[in-house]
Amino acid sequence: MKQPKEKQTGKKTAIAYLVSVPSLILIFLIVVFPILYTGYISLTNMNTYHWFSFDIIGFRNYERALLVFDSGFLSALLMTVVWTAVNMALQLLIAFLISNLLNVKHLPLRNVYKTILMFPWAMPGYVSILLWKTGMFNSQFGLLTQWMEDLSGLTIRWLQNDVSAFICCTVVNLWLALPFMIMIMDGGLKSIDRSYYESATLDGAGPIRQAISITLPCLKPIIGPSVMITLFTTFKQFDVIYLMTQQVGSQTGAHIHTIITYAYENAFITNNYGYSSAISIMIFVLLILFAQVMNRKKKGANT
Amino acid sequence: MRKILCILMVGILFLLTGCSGNTGNQGKKNGPVTITIWHDKEDAVIAVLQDAVKALEPDIMVAFEKKTGMTESLKLVGNDKNAAPDMYFFAHDKIGVYAEMGILTPITELLGENALAGYVPLTVKGATYKGRLYQVPLYFETLLFMYNKKYIAEKDVPATTEQLYAYMQRKTKYGHYGFVEQHSTPYYAAGWIHGFGGSLINDEGAPCLDSAEAKAALAYHKKFVDYMPGETEYATVNTLFTEGMAHATIAGPWFVPTVRAAGINVGIAPMPIVDETGLPLAPYSGIQGLHVLKVQAAQKRDAIVKVLETLMQPEVSVKLAKVSGCAPAVESCYTLEEVTADPLIMAMKQTAETAIPMPNIPEMDVMWTVAGNLLVNVNMSGQDIEPASAEAQKKALELIEAMK
Numbered sequence: 093m094k095q096p097k098e099k100q101t102g103k104k105t106a107i108a109y110l111v112s113v114p115s116l117i118l119i120f121l122i123v124v125f126p127i128l129y130t131g132y133i134s135l136t137n138m139n140t141y142h143w144f145s146f147d148i149i150g151f152r153n154y155e156r157a158l159l160v161f162d163s164g165f166l167s168a169l170l171m172t173v174v175w176t177a178v179n180m181a182l183q184l185l186i187a188f189l190i191s192n193l194l195n196v197k198h199l200p201l202r203n204v205y206k207t208i209l210m211f212p213w214a215m216p217g218y219v220s221i222l223l224w225k226t227g228m229f230n231s232q233f234g235l236l237t238q239w240m241e242d243l244s245g246l247t248i249r250w251l252q253n254d255v256s257a258f259i260c261c262t263v264v265n266l267w268l269a270l271p272f273m274i275m276i277m278d279g280g281l282k283s284i285d286r287s288y289y290e291s292a293t294l295d296g297a298g299p300i301r302q303a304i305s306i307t308l309p310c311l312k313p314i315i316g317p318s319v320m321i322t323l324f325t326t327f328k329q330f331d332v333i334y335l336m337t338q339q340v341g342s343q344t345g346a347h348i349h350t351i352i353t354y355a356y357e358n359a360f361i362t363n364n365y366g367y368s369s370a371i372s373i374m375i376f377v378l379l380i381l382f383a384q385v386m387n388r389k390k391k392g393a394n395t
Numbered sequence: 396m397r398k399i400l401c402i403l404m405v406g407i408l409f410l411l412t413g414c415s416g417n418t419g420n421q422g423k424k425n426g427p428v429t430i431t432i433w434h435d436k437e438d439a440v441i442a443v444l445q446d447a448v449k450a451l452e453p454d455i456m457v458a459f460e461k462k463t464g465m466t467e468s469l470k471l472v473g474n475d476k477n478a479a480p481d482m483y484f485f486a487h488d489k490i491g492v493y494a495e496m497g498i499l500t501p502i503t504e505l506l507g508e509n510a511l512a513g514y515v516p517l518t519v520k521g522a523t524y525k526g527r528l529y530q531v532p533l534y535f536e537t538l539l540f541m542y543n544k545k546y547i548a549e550k551d552v553p554a555t556t557e558q559l560y561a562y563m564q565r566k567t568k569y570g571h572y573g574f575v576e577q578h579s580t581p582y583y584a585a586g587w588i589h590g591f592g593g594s595l596i597n598d599e600g601a602p603c604l605d606s607a608e609a610k611a612a613l614a615y616h617k618k619f620v621d622y623m624p625g626e627t628e629y630a631t632v633n634t635l636f637t638e639g640m641a642h643a644t645i646a647g648p649w650f651v652p653t654v655r656a657a658g659i660n661v662g663i664a665p666m667p668i669v670d671e672t673g674l675p676l677a678p679y680s681g682i683q684g685l686h687v688l689k690v691q692a693a694q695k696r697d698a699i700v701k702v703l704e705t706l707m708q709p710e711v712s713v714k715l716a717k718v719s720g721c722a723p724a725v726e727s728c729y730t731l732e733e734v735t736a737d738p739l740i741m742a743m744k745q746t747a748e749t750a751i752p753m754p755n756i757p758e759m760d761v762m763w764t765v766a767g768n769l770l771v772n773v774n775m776s777g778q779d780i781e782p783a784s785a786e787a788q789k790k791a792l793e794l795i796e797a798m799k
Contacts, residue, residue, distance in 0.1 A: 226631075
């Protein structure tokens with residue numbers, strides 16, 4: 093006997109959910125639970141003095157956390173926006189150029205270039221950052237410093253000044269982030285139907301016109317999610333800036349702070365988990381708002 | 396399909412139950428008792444301890460477990476009897492944090508009030524928090540004044556800071572440095588502040604960054620920094636010395652094997668005396684020792700006491716000093732020839748007369764960052780000492796308040 097169509101659909105839906113249960117549990121444990129637990133801890137007085145016997149204290153941590161959101165935090169927020177914008181713009185531009193070069197017809201040793209370009213991705217970020225800091229920017233032994241000394245006779249302390257430290261951090265961040273973006277764009281370029289370009293060539297369109305009218309519109313939906321991921325990664329960047337300029341014991345004199353490094357220096361070192369959690373939740377809310385704004389812009393651009 | 400689902404669900408349940416498993420660390424009512432000691436030390440040090448506690452087998456088995464991120468792990472599981480170790484082997488500077496968290500047992504409750512009679516006073520001071528002893532010290536380390544004998548003869552080693560300054564002025568040229576140190580790192584710069592009678596923080600947990608002594612020390616220290624490299628980090632400073640480009644440095648005993656391996660003929664000298672105050676540079680000292688977790692102390696008391704008593708033997712301290720390059724915590728060791736014949740250990744013993752144990756109060760956790768920022772602002776960013784000190788003091792007070 094044949095089952096009614098609605099019943100069949102319902103059964104399929106139930107099976108779909110059932111099959112998804114293991115991954116949903118994992119997502120809950122790895123993503124949702126830590127957020128909820130952080131929210132819970134932010135309402136308590138968990139600190140060194142009340143480590144195992146903490147009490148719920150309401151929103152008092154949030155009241156105190158607002159003090160962190162002072163003028164220093166606002167300048168850190170501005171710096172974060174500039175950092176994100178500069179890095180994203182450069183990443184997209186450089187990745188676009190390199191992935192186009194990788195797709196040049198009859199390019200010899202294409203796979204060798206790709207492997208080399210993926211290399212920074214294979215290295216642990218911590219190692220890469222410290223290698224750059226010591227191997228390139230160090231004022232005694234850095235390669236860049238020695239080149240500059242040979243060329244101009246001047247010893248440049250790359251990481252001591254805010255502007256040059258910002259540029260150095262950007263270079264390192266690009267080194268770390270470009271492989272991902274190149275890989276995505278390379279894949280995107282390969283998925284564009286070659287007949288579009290053939291037609292455009294027949295119509296007399298040059299390479300730049302083809303890039304603007306064919307490549308970019310076709311790439312946009314493919315790289316959209318990757319751009320969003322990279323945007324957030326860059327926005328909440330900590331390790332590049334911290335390890336390059338602020339690590340305790342090897343500070344350089346530069347004072348560039350993103351919201352995360354600022355929060356770390358003004359809350360997380362206090363061992364006050366309630367207070368630090370409140371700040372984490374507030375930054376989380378900021379990121380959610382940022383995501384909403386970005387999504388709206390994206391929707392607006394699509395319509 | 397159902398089969399696959401069942402297997403998946405069972406797999407997840409298995410994983411979840413697996414995550415909450417215990418370490419098998421609890422003492423058994425019958426049979427041998429296992430004592431677990433977490434540590435972060437090199438193998439040679441642990442081999443000495445392991446060898447010493449072999450005498451307690453088979454009744455007591457001691458397992459040494461090397462832990463990365465031990466301080467954070469202890470915060471998470473320090474009161475969980477299924478996951479916490481029985482003891483941990485670490486420096487004394489976290490005692491205050493753990494004592495306030497309530498995870499440590501005072502060792503006097505296990506070994507009696509005179510547990511540390513006959514120990515070097517510096518180590519007893521480091522092991523004490525709010526009048527109670529929380530550590531059995533095994534050895535201690537202090538920073539040392541090291542010089543390259545190729546450049547500086549023993550009789551010409553600067554005895555005062557002004558002599559050192561004059562030497563730096565003469566020799567800092569052509570890529571060479573008369574003297575280098577991690578000038579903007581609090582652990583190193585604290586020696587200068589102590590040399591002026593100041594401190595980063597007092598015993599009551601109040602920061603002292605804007606005290607007259609601290610400001611005088613910062614101003615005086617700055618003129619030395621002008622003859623040092625721009626970097627303050629460990630790698631740069633130490634490489635300059637091992638490459639023979641720096642003639643003298645201040646570093647810990649852990650650096651000596653590296654220096655010797657680099658072929659440097661290294662000499663150890665007393666810390667220079669500050670001309671203005673007549674006090675020597677007094678560096679921080681770290682005291683390495685055993686701490687007992689409260690959650691395990693009750694159920695394994697006898698076994699823990701036996702392990703501690705075994706490891707407190709002077710001969711263990713001497714062996715440890717030899718492999719770690721540090722100084723024994725037990726005073727009687729300094730009558731033995733094998734100790735007195737070691738110039739490195741004796742230099743540390745001498746420095747211990749004036750060295751100051753790293754503060755073990757919880758408030759110190761924020762001071763490393765705040766004092767580091769102050770040093771960087773003054774030494775590297777060229778800020779005026781007066782406003783920079785006032786700002787750092789304000790920030791330290793805010794952060795200490797935020798701890799509570």
